[in-house]
Amino acid sequence: MKILGRNKLITPVIIQTLKTHPVILALIALLVIFSGLYPERFLTPLNFKTILRQFVTLTLFALGPSIVVVTGSLDLSYVGIWMLGGILVWLLMPILGMFSILVIPLLGLGTGLLIGVIQVKAKIPSFILTLSLLVTYSGLTATLSGGYPRSVRGYEFITATLIPYLLTAFLWSIPIIIVAVFIMKRTRIGTYLYAIGSNEEGARLAGINVDKYKILAFTLSGLFTGIGSIILYQHLGGSAPVELNLMTVVWPLVAIVLGGTPLIGGSGGPQRTILGALTFTVFYRGLYLSLLHPEMIQLLVGLLLIVSIVVSARGLKGVTIT
Amino acid sequence: MAGLLLYREWFRRNMTTVGAMVFAIAIIAGFQVIIPSFLRYHGIITLVYAMSYFLIAALGLTFVIMMGSFDFSVVSLLKLAALICVLYIDKLGFLVIPLALLISVGFGFINGLLVTKFNVPSFMATLGVSIVVEGTALYLSKGFLHIMYDKTFRALATTFIAGLPSIFYWAMGIWIVSIFIAMCLPFGRRTYAVGGNLIGAGLSGINVARHRIYVFMLSGLLAGLAGVLYMAQLGGGSMEIGADMAIPLFASVVAGGTALTGGVGGPHRTLLGVIIITWIEAGMLMLAIGHDIQMVVFGLIAIGMSIATIDRRRIKIIK
Numbered sequence: 001m002k003i004l005g006r007n008k009l010i011t012p013v014i015i016q017t018l019k020t021h022p023v024i025l026a027l028i029a030l031l032v033i034f035s036g037l038y039p040e041r042f043l044t045p046l047n048f049k050t051i052l053r054q055f056v057t058l059t060l061f062a063l064g065p066s067i068v069v070v071t072g073s074l075d076l077s078y079v080g081i082w083m084l085g086g087i088l089v090w091l092l093m094p095i096l097g098m099f100s101i102l103v104i105p106l107l108g109l110g111t112g113l114l115i116g117v118i119q120v121k122a123k124i125p126s127f128i129l130t131l132s133l134l135v136t137y138s139g140l141t142a143t144l145s146g147g148y149p150r151s152v153r154g155y156e157f158i159t160a161t162l163i164p165y166l167l168t169a170f171l172w173s174i175p176i177i178i179v180a181v182f183i184m185k186r187t188r189i190g191t192y193l194y195a196i197g198s199n200e201e202g203a204r205l206a207g208i209n210v211d212k213y214k215i216l217a218f219t220l221s222g223l224f225t226g227i228g229s230i231i232l233y234q235h236l237g238g239s240a241p242v243e244l245n246l247m248t249v250v251w252p253l254v255a256i257v258l259g260g261t262p263l264i265g266g267s268g269g270p271q272r273t274i275l276g277a278l279t280f281t282v283f284y285r286g287l288y289l290s291l292l293h294p295e296m297i298q299l300l301v302g303l304l305l306i307v308s309i310v311v312s313a314r315g316l317k318g319v320t321i322t
Numbered sequence: 323m324a325g326l327l328l329y330r331e332w333f334r335r336n337m338t339t340v341g342a343m344v345f346a347i348a349i350i351a352g353f354q355v356i357i358p359s360f361l362r363y364h365g366i367i368t369l370v371y372a373m374s375y376f377l378i379a380a381l382g383l384t385f386v387i388m389m390g391s392f393d394f395s396v397v398s399l400l401k402l403a404a405l406i407c408v409l410y411i412d413k414l415g416f417l418v419i420p421l422a423l424l425i426s427v428g429f430g431f432i433n434g435l436l437v438t439k440f441n442v443p444s445f446m447a448t449l450g451v452s453i454v455v456e457g458t459a460l461y462l463s464k465g466f467l468h469i470m471y472d473k474t475f476r477a478l479a480t481t482f483i484a485g486l487p488s489i490f491y492w493a494m495g496i497w498i499v500s501i502f503i504a505m506c507l508p509f510g511r512r513t514y515a516v517g518g519n520l521i522g523a524g525l526s527g528i529n530v531a532r533h534r535i536y537v538f539m540l541s542g543l544l545a546g547l548a549g550v551l552y553m554a555q556l557g558g559g560s561m562e563i564g565a566d567m568a569i570p571l572f573a574s575v576v577a578g579g580t581a582l583t584g585g586v587g588g589p590h591r592t593l594l595g596v597i598i599i600t601w602i603e604a605g606m607l608m609l610a611i612g613h614d615i616q617m618v619v620f621g622l623i624a625i626g627m628s629i630a631t632i633d634r635r636r637i638k639i640i641k
Contacts, residue, residue: 074446122629125582127445128392128572129625135569136621142614250453253446263443295460302453309450310440 021272022311023260027279034286041289049167051285056169057235058277060228062252063180064108064221066273069256070184071214072197072265073126075221077115079248080137081108082229086240087141089233090150101155104233105226111137112222116215126218138244151239158234169235173228180224180270190269193217197265247298254305255280262312280304341630342579342594349598353605360605363485370486373600374479374493375400375552377593379567380574381500382544384592387575388504389537390517390584391444395433395452396545396571399426401563402459403549408468408558411475423546429455430542434535460561469558479554489551496547500589510588513537517584566617573624574599581631599623 018024034042041047061078068075085104092100115133119126159168184190192213195203204210233240241248259276261268283304287297353360379396386393403422410418429451436447470476479489504510512533515523524530553559578595580587599620606616 118625118629122632123634124625124628124632125392125445128582128628132569132572132621132624132628134621135566136618136625139614139617139619139621143612143618147614246453246456250449253449257446263446293461295457295465298460299454299457302450302455302457305453306436306442306447306450309442309446310436 021260021275023258023272023275023279027275027282030279030282030286034282034289038289042286047285047289051281052167052170054285055278055281056167056173057232058251058255058281059177059274060173060232061225062255062273062277063177063228063270064224065252066256066259066261066268066270067180067184067193067224068126068217068221069261069263070197070265070267070269071193071217072200072263073119073214073217074130074263075115075218076127076130076249077111077133077137077222078225078252079244080134081111081222081225082232083141083240083242083244084137085226085229086233087145087150087242090152090239091144093152098154101230101233104229105223108222108224108226108229109219110222112219113215115222116218119218120211120214134249135244141242145242147242149239149242151237153238155234155238158231169231172231176224176227177270177274183220184269185271189213189216194266198267250301250305251280254301254308257305257312258308260312263309339579339591339594342577342591342598345577346594346598346601349601349605353601353608357605357608360608367487369601369604370490371555372604373596374487374489375548375555376571376574376600377493377596378496378551379545379548380571380592380596381496381589382541382548383571384575384578384580384587384589385500385504385513385537386444386541387580387582388517388584388587389513389534390520391437391534392448393433393538393541394445394448394568395429395455396541397564397567398452398455398459399429399542399545400549400552400567401561402426402455403546404553404559404563405459405463405468407475407550407553408470409462411470411472416475419550422550423543426542426546426549427539428542430539431535433542434538437538438531438534463561465561467558467560470553476554476557479551487555489555492551496544497589497593504588504590509536514585517586519585566613569617569624570599570603570620573620573627576627576631577623579631581633582628583633586633587631
């Protein structure tokens with residue numbers, strides 16, 4: 001009898017999962033389409049390895065900001081932390097030795113704290129604050145590096161192969177993802193952040209110290225970006241780029257929105273961002289392997305961003321948005 | 323006594339304008355002391371060239387920020403309009419100008435539609451649109467550098483009248499028209515009303531959604547116009563047009579005193595902000611300070627001026 005009940009449950013559970021995560025359908029559809037169109041290029045071990053590689057990069061960038069998006073704000077500073085952190089490692093190498101890699105998470109922590117305090121106290125819209133900070137950081141990076149990417153050796157152990165055929169960067173990203181999801185789903189911090197995102201005034205009236213938790217959200221975002229950047233730093237050969245590319249800023253945003261975290265806040269979170277990152281990577285790789293021009297791919301990425309924002313903002317009638 | 327009170331009231335109201343003016347004069351004087359050749363004739367011509375198209379683009383952004391929204395796509399639309407001009411001038415002649423403006427207005431319309439009908443936050447909608455625009459520009463230009471050979475087209479911006487290039491008169495004309503629109507026409511007053519209180523504006527009978535679409539279209543139009551004149555002024559360009567212009571553009575609008583909350587400021591103030599930003603840029607270039615440090619400076623100005631201009635009493639929740 002019990003077994004029968006469980007069997008009856010399977011279908012509703014699947015339907016419910018698909019309802020809350022419609023991006024899974026998109027992911028399956030994309031996989032089927034691309035495998036059907038050109039299996040000889042898409043269904044290769046090399047392609048899946050590349051997908052995994054890009055997925056790790058994207059996830060480590062998008063994880064931190066998705067915590068901020070849950071509160072309804074936006075954090076665009078991740079690429080800045082990565083770039084400036086990478087150059088600081090190179091600068092501080094002679095002084096600190098091997099410990100200089102720890103400067104990246106410290107920078108992330110400090111940046112997040114700074115953004116949070118300015119945003120809460122001075123009340124500037126977070127996107128423009130973080131965008132300005134991103135440009136400031138990229139200018140600082142270019143100045144400090146002299147315009148050349150500076151690579152540092154000695155951190156190869158971070159991405160040394162542990163299990164054959166599996167990227168070590170991917171293995172590293174698993175505990176980071178688990179911690180992020182745990183914080184958002186199983187701790188008081190996460191609950192409060194969801195409350196702030198869905199109704200900030202209500203959260204304040206319910207006795208939540210909104211300012212404190214918003215600062216905490218930005219700080220967590222910076223910290224996660226910093227920790228992720230350590231792995232990305234070695235993942236990309238012991239250096240970080242010194243020139244700002246708009247696309248590296250936009251892709252994690254696409255991953256967050258595509259995953260189903262609406263920009264208004266209040267729902268979604270890191271667990272959906274992972275799905276979004278995976279879907280976006282498959283989408284991008286599939287287009288990349290097709291015969292489309294690179295500029296067409298960029299166009300389609302822009303359209304995907306617009307469509308996913310529109311879809312994730314559905315059902316928000318009556319909410320005033322500036 | 324009454325006079326003093328009036329003076330105080332005036333000062334409280336115009337604090338940001340006075341501050342911006344003092345800032346501008348201090349910058350000009352400072353650079354003049356450091357570089358004696360700063361305000362010679364050739365220096366001024368260079369500054370006017372750097373200022374004019376920038377001012378036109380910034381005016382469009384001012385209307386959007388006045389309304390409490392943000393337009394990220396100004397730089398991309400400028401780029402697209404400039405590239406359309408250089409690519410199709412041989413085939414279409416001067417019809418490229420209406421074509422470029424029409425396309426810019428069309429993208430502005432899409433921006434407005436996404437913001438009002440689909441409830442997408444404006445910066446995100448315009449970011450998405452700007453990526454599409456960049457993709458289109460890359461597709462059309464194939465990434466090459468294109469040179470404008472048409473002399474009459476270039477004369478649009480480079481004819482000298484009374485010692486100054488004609489693009490300066492274009493910019494000033496558009497500036498005055500913008501002030502007229504913002505101060506005297508119902509359109510401008512509605513923009514202030516929507517920026518001041520969106521729900522209140524709706525309740526007092528303004529068709530808010532339609533008006534916001536119009537403002538985004540105006541921003542697109544001015545961005546397109548800036549692009550056309552940019553191409554006429556420089557006579558060529560590639561995808562690099564307007565690279566890294568977004569933050570200086572935004573900084574010039576807030577440095578003038580148009581707060582991000584909307585409802586205050588206006589086009590008349592943007593001129594001051596543009597003077598501050600372009601003259602800092604020119605002065606730093608003359609001092610041989612690189613582009614990277616300039617980005618740091620503009621980023622910090624953008625943050626600092628946003629903090630200085632925003633009216634914190636009015637907002638309870640900021641995202």
